[in-house]
């Protein structure tokens with residue numbers, strides 16, 4: 001399975017595609033709106049097609065990592081796209097989307113004889129660049145075996161988590177926690193400033209204490225310096241917390257619901273900034 005089509009060459013997709021090229025896969029791409037990633041990839045050896053239908057026709061494995069369910073449905077439920085898949089092709093769908101959308105896609109693709117792995121990732125743009133992402137893969141483990149090298153070129157930790165949609169479910173839960181932890185970290189910094197606590201000392205001490213979190217260790221400096229180049233756009237975090245709150249049909253999720261309101265408010269001004277920009281409204 002050497003020929004790999006890639007759809008969604010953004011902050012995550014471009015470095016993930018570059019890692020596939022480095023591992024010797026024959027990358028197939030097409031431009032969407034922004035030509036820059038395709039130019040970069042062509043220089044590194046990718047084959048560039050005039051449209052996505054040609055990309056899919058030329059690929060044994062297709063990877064998609066699009067912003068939201070909306071683009072996922074627009075692109076992957078198109079009849080032309082479905083008809084273009086090779087016999088025995090596998091779609092590795094890596095968007096952080098909803099469990100319902102991937103279940104529906106799986107239903108349609110099964111009818112058309114196309115196998116899907118539901119494989120969202122965590123680890124941010126640095127994980128994408130370094131090939132150290134965590135992939136949470138829902139779908140048939142034998143199908144996963146067939147494309148293990150492809151996913152392994154992009155991810156260090158590959159978990160087989162259950163049926164299609166379980167990947168999206170675990171990712172939504174991760175994002176609910178990450179979104180809440182970002183707000184909690186911002187509040188911690190706000191309080192540290194008020195109490196004249198040096199934030200470098202705060203990070204060191206809490207790094208060895210029970211209040212520690214990935215967000216505190218990795219995002220404190222960006223928050224303190226108010227550096228919000230994306231990264232992971234705030235509007236995408238809002239989308240993820242929204243998925244978690246929507247999925248919690250019978251669970252009471254008071255903190256996630258409050259976090260969602262805060263991300264919604266911040267999105268109006270700062271949706272294109274890194275999600276650490278939520279701290280702008282919390283630190284004075």
Ligand code: NDP
Nearest residue numbers: 008009010011012032033034066067096124125231232236
């Ligand atoms: P970006 O907004 O940076 O990139 C999205 C990409 O999708 C762009 O290249 C865009 O192309 C392309 N695209 C949009 N619509 C279409 C379409 N109809 N056809 C083809 N391509 C299209 O998003 P990210 O890369 O940051 O995120 C992608 C997904 O990964 C999201 O679900 C996000 O939640 C998730 N994620 C993001 C992480 C991060 O740190 N950024 C970490 C983990 C997961 P163009 O620009 O040309 O329109």
